[in-house]
Amino acid sequence: MAAVNQVSTTVSSTGTISFHNINYTVGTKARSHKRRSKCLTLPFFKVTEQKQILFDVSGRFMNGMNAILGPSGSGKSSLLDILADRKDPRGTSGIVLVDNFPRHPSFRYTVGYVVQEDICSGTLTVRENLYFSVSLRLSEALSASDKRVRVSTVITELSLEACADTRVGTEFLRGISGGEKKRTCIGMELVLSPNILFLDEPTTGLDASTAISIMNCLKDLSRRGRTIIFSIHQPRYSIFKLFDTVMLMCNGQCVYHGSAKGVVPYFSTHDYQCEPYDNPADFALDVLIDIGRKPDIIAKLNDLYNKTDADTSAAFPRPGNMIDLESLDHKRRKYKVQAARSLGAEIFYLSQRTLRNSFRNPALALSQISVSIILGAMVGLLFYDLKKTTDSGVQNRLAVALIIAILICVMMTMFSGFVLDLDSVFKWLSWIQWTSASRYVSNLLIINEFQGLTFCLSNQTNVCPMTGEQILDNLDIPHANSWDLWKNFLALTIMTVLFLISSYIQLIRIKKTK
Numbered sequence: 052m053a054a055v056n057q058v059s060t061t062v063s064s065t066g067t068i069s070f071h072n073i074n075y076t077v078g079t080k081a082r083s084h085k086r087r088s089k090c091l092t093l094p095f096f097k098v099t100e101q102k103q104i105l106f107d108v109s110g111r112f113m114n115g116m117n118a119i120l121g122p123s124g125s126g127k128s129s130l131l132d133i134l135a136d137r138k139d140p141r142g143t144s145g146i147v148l149v150d151n152f153p154r155h156p157s158f159r160y161t162v163g164y165v166v167q168e169d170i171c172s173g174t175l176t177v178r179e180n181l182y183f184s185v186s187l188r189l190s191e192a193l194s195a196s197d198k199r200v201r202v203s204t205v206i207t208e209l210s211l212e213a214c215a216d217t218r219v220g221t222e223f224l225r226g227i228s229g230g231e232k233k234r235t236c237i238g239m240e241l242v243l244s245p246n247i248l249f250l251d252e253p254t255t256g257l258d259a260s261t262a263i264s265i266m267n268c269l270k271d272l273s274r275r276g277r278t279i280i281f282s283i284h285q286p287r288y289s290i291f292k293l294f295d296t297v298m299l300m301c302n303g304q305c306v307y308h309g310s311a312k313g314v315v316p317y318f319s320t321h322d323y324q325c326e327p328y329d330n331p332a333d334f335a336l337d338v339l340i341d342i343g344r345k346p347d348i349i350a351k352l353n354d355l356y357n358k359t360d361a362d363t364s365a366a367f368p369r370p371g372n373m374i375d376l377e378s379l380d381h382k383r384r385k386y387k388v389q390a391a392r393s394l395g396a397e398i399f400y401l402s403q404r405t406l407r408n409s410f411r412n413p414a415l416a417l418s419q420i421s422v423s424i425i426l427g428a429m430v431g432l433l434f435y436d437l438k439k440t441t442d443s444g445v446q447n448r449l450a451v452a453l454i455i456a457i458l459i460c461v462m463m464t465m466f467s468g469f470v471l472d473l474d475s476v477f478k479w480l481s482w483i484q485w486t487s488a489s490r491y492v493s494n495l496l497i498i499n500e501f502q503g504l505t506f507c508l509s510n511q512t513n514v515c516p517m518t519g520e521q522i523l524d525n526l527d528i529p530h531a532n533s534w535d536l537w538k539n540f541l542a543l544t545i546m547t548v549l550f551l552i553s554s555y556i557q558l559i560r561i562k563k564t565k
């Protein structure tokens with residue numbers, strides 16, 4: 052989901068976003084042989100070099116359709132992410148203002164961002180997807196009926212009434228059309244009532260007629276006072292003529308920012324003539340590809356754009372204010388955004404969706420249930436009516452543990468201290484056994500299986516030369532008291548908690564910025 056679950060304030064704005072001298076740099080693996088060779092002796096030493104993606108990009112987007120156009124790799128998505136406050140602030144510089152003020156810390160949660168891939172749940176209906184989005188992302192103060200009204204309004208706004216109660220569809224389940232699916236994804240953002248809607252390549256993967264219907268839908272939204280900002284690759288003329296402003300990017304620099312109608316006349320003044328029947332978007336892309344090979348022309352056009360762009364300079368803060376704005380922006384990033392929902396509510400809505408998903412996706416539910424039943428039956432059969440004899444009785448029980456361990460994880464089994472005698476074979480590696488969940492599981496199973504048993508000869512059942520305790524002693528598994536059993540439970544519990552915590556930390560790390 053684009054902007055997750057934290058909406059603390061309603062930002063009232065006219066939706067004008069201006070940005071000034073945006074630079075973006077990332078650290079990449081060093082490619083130069085010279086640098087690598089210096090570090091050949093340090094195999095784990097990563098050599099990074101800085102790569103600048105965006106160079107001093109400035110501009111202003113207002114209510115209407117604002118397109119960011121350029122060849123692949125020109126920096127469109129990077130700029131879009133920075134404006135939407137979805138990029139890691141490290142490596143970015145410059146100022147982004149909304150209605151001439153720095154963005155609120157919760158900005159990214161109050162604007163809509165439609166990612167390229169469709170993120171709606173296939174087993175839910177269009178209405179349920181929108182309701183899920185509104186429930187998870189808006190304040191708990193909103194009543195159920197308010198939520199329903201909001202969802203219905205968005206359904207009407209996006210002309211989704213006819214398929215509102217149809218399931219979106221999965222690879223196994225026929226659902227709504229591609230265009231309706233994209234509109235559902237847009238709707239999941241619109242339920243926030245954002246003034247600004249970002250879209251990353253909204254027409255990618257759609258056929259021509261679906262693409263135009265999506266863009267017409269966005270045009271309608273823009274007419275109702277929204278600022279629609281999107282990156283787009285190669286629009287047809289019927290789509291291009293819907294744009295109000297166009298920003299042309301080339302190698303991370305802006306070479307044109309102005310009206311869509313002005314593109315052809317602008318480039319004609321720089322000796323690039325558009326053929327009478329050529330699509331201006333195709334023409335612009337051809338020009339961008341050509342000047343991409345000529346750094347001096349890019350620099351000239353970029354310089355011209357920086358000097359003459361009237362819209363940008365009108366919104367540009369006075370130089371004296373720049374320092375204050377930078378420090379404000381710094382403070383803004385440190386500001387803690389309060390979650391709009393309690394943890395319990397989040398768990399409830401997510402579990403509800405997961406349950407619905409399982410029930411409505413017969414293939415998934417069936418495979419999950421079948422796997423559980425088959426595994427359970429297998430383990431049950433293996434343990435069923437085992438003999439208490441010294442030969443097969445003992446052997447069938449050390450085999451069962453092995454099968455289970457293999458099912459869980461082969462690697463962990465290797466270090467369980469059960470398959471191999473780690474003390475003698477891999478002395479220097481034997482400590483790994485203490486990190487192996489399989490070791491604790493196998494210890495538990497073996498203690499549980501053998502403790503208190505006596506094993507007799509198969510032909511003379513009154514002669515019982517072996518006890519379970521002896522086998523446990525032979526395997527070097529402590530079993531003197533109940534703590535020897537329960538400490539394995541404790542170790543497994545601690546491992547589970549640690550894995551959950553580290554997954555949670557990783558989720559927190561990746562969810563906010565790219």
Ligand SMILES: Nc1ncnc2c1ncn2[C@@H]1O[C@H](COP(=O)(O)OP(=O)(O)OP(=O)(O)O)[C@@H](O)[C@H]1O
Pocket residue numbers: 077078079102104121122123124125126127128129130282284
């Ligand atoms: N985190 C990163 N690490 C390394 N390179 C990056 C990173 N982010 C972006 N780039 C590079 O920056 C350039 C611009 O990327 P970006 O995705 O913004 O371009 P784009 O115009 O949206 O391209 P496309 O149309 O293909 O999606 C590309 O060359 C990309 O490989």
